[in-house]
Amino acid sequence: MTTLFISDLHLxxxxxxxTALFKQFISTTARNAEALYILGDLFEFWIGDDQLDHDPLxxxxxxxxxxxxLYGTQVFFMHGNRDFLIGNRFADxxxxxxxxxxxxxxxxxxxLLLMHGDTLCTDDTGYQVFRRxxxxxxxxxxxxxxxxxxxxxxxxxxxxxxxVEKSMKADSIMDVNQASVAAVLKSSNYPCLIHGHTHRxxxxxxxxxxxxxxxxxxxxxxxxxxxxxxxxxxxxxQDIVAMP
Numbered sequence: 043m044t045t046l047f048i049s050d051l052h053l054x055x056x057x058x059x060x061t062a063l064f065k066q067f068i069s070t071t072a073r074n075a076e077a078l079y080i081l082g083d084l085f086e087f088w089i090g091d092d093q094l095d096h097d098p099l100x101x102x103x104x105x106x107x108x109x110x111x112l113y114g115t116q117v118f119f120m121h122g123n124r125d126f127l128i129g130n131r132f133a134d135x136x137x138x139x140x141x142x143x144x145x146x147x148x149x150x151x152x153x154l155l156l157m158h159g160d161t162l163c164t165d166d167t168g169y170q171v172f173r174r175x176x177x178x179x180x181x182x183x184x185x186x187x188x189x190x191x192x193x194x195x196x197x198x199x200x201x202x203x204x205x206v207e208k209s210m211k212a213d214s215i216m217d218v219n220q221a222s223v224a225a226v227l228k229s230s231n232y233p234c235l236i237h238g239h240t241h242r243x244x245x246x247x248x249x250x251x252x253x254x255x256x257x258x259x260x261x262x263x264x265x266x267x268x269x270x271x272x273x274x275x276x277x278x279x280q281d282i283v284a285m286p
Contacts (some may be wrong), residue, residue, distance in 0.1 A: 045149050049158065049238025050262035052124065054086035055099060063267035066102040067282050068106045071269065081238045081260060082122025082143075082158035083088035085199060089193035090186045091131035096164060100132075113196040114136040122143065123160045123173065123239065127182060141282060150275035159239030159259070162218035162226065166211065200253050216240065227255045234277070236260065236270060243268070243279070 053061055072078050084103070093100045107117050116171035121128060121269060133140050145155045175181055185193065208216065217240055227235060227250050234256040243261035247254055258277060261268035267282035 043273075044074070045071060045080045045272040046075045046256075047081060047236050047260060047272070048078070048263075048268070049081035049122070049260040051080075051082045051171040051267075052083055052264065053099060053103060056086075057264065059265075060263050060267075061099065061102075063263060063282055064103070066231075067108060067267050067269070068110065070237070071282060072110055072115055075115050076256060077116040077118065079141075079156060080117070080138075081156055082120050082160075082237070083124045083238065084119065084122070084128075085125045087197040088125035088127050088132075089190070090127055090199050091129045092190060094132060094135060096190060104132060106140055111137045119160055120156060122158045126176060127186070131243065144226070144230070146233065149272050152272070152275045153231070153233040154272075155226070155233040155235045155239040157226075157235065159218065159237030162222045162237065163216060163239070164219040164222045165215045165217075167257065168207070188268070195275045217242065220248075224250050225258065227257075234258070234278075245279075247248045 051060060051065060085176065094104060096181050101106040110117055117136065118141050119133065119138045120141040120143050144155055146155050156246060160173060227233065227248060232250060232253045232255050236258045240259060241262040242259055244259045246257040248257060258270055260270055269280050272281045
């Protein structure tokens with residue numbers, strides 16, 4: 043059996059191809075896996091679990107993920123920077139387990155550390171301030187208390203602001219900080235690190251305290267669906283079956 047890792051699907055109505063890829067992935071590759079780990083940004087935005095009452099796409103995604111339980115595939119989800127408001131109602135509806143960031147696990151006797159990846163981008167100090175703010179329970183409670191339509195408008199405004207700010211930042215600022223990566227690997231006893239967020243898929247190797255550590259950066263799904271497959275302790279990137 044295999045274990046699958048994906049992230050940064052950014053599902054939304056504006057990207058129907060990505061949604062089609064997701065459905066195909068769920069009905070093919072994911073059904074044959076022992077476990078599926080979604081490491082954040084499943085949705086382009088999430089404004090509260092009552093999105094299930096208003097958004098047909100949210101319902102489709104939840105139903106698709108829940109269908110995997112019929113095939114014995116366990117599903118795990120870690121919050122990203124776009125869908126950090128996903129809560130227990132969506133988790134129950136989708137049949138998935140919420141994970142802390144970071145999460146350590148052993149797969150096929152291999153030590154893996156899972157993260158979304160945004161906490162590693164410490165050179166982007168403005169974003170880190172914003173992240174701390176939006177993860178505070180009081181801030182989240184104040185947002186969730188607003189009417190649904192107001193939260194939709196706020197999500198679109200934040201997305202537009204983010205796009206503008208990213209266009210003004212150096213690429214290096216939006217990538218991981220190497221010292222932060224080294225610190226995480228060292229404090230976690232030198233595991234293999236798997237994360238998304240940066241949309242820069244790659245396999246990196248870091249020498250930390252004389253120990254060689256792997257770091258896999260997951261691909262986004264804007265053009266093609268992709269997963270990282272762990273089988274018999276070996277990690278291999280895999281594109282989804284081509285769309286007909």
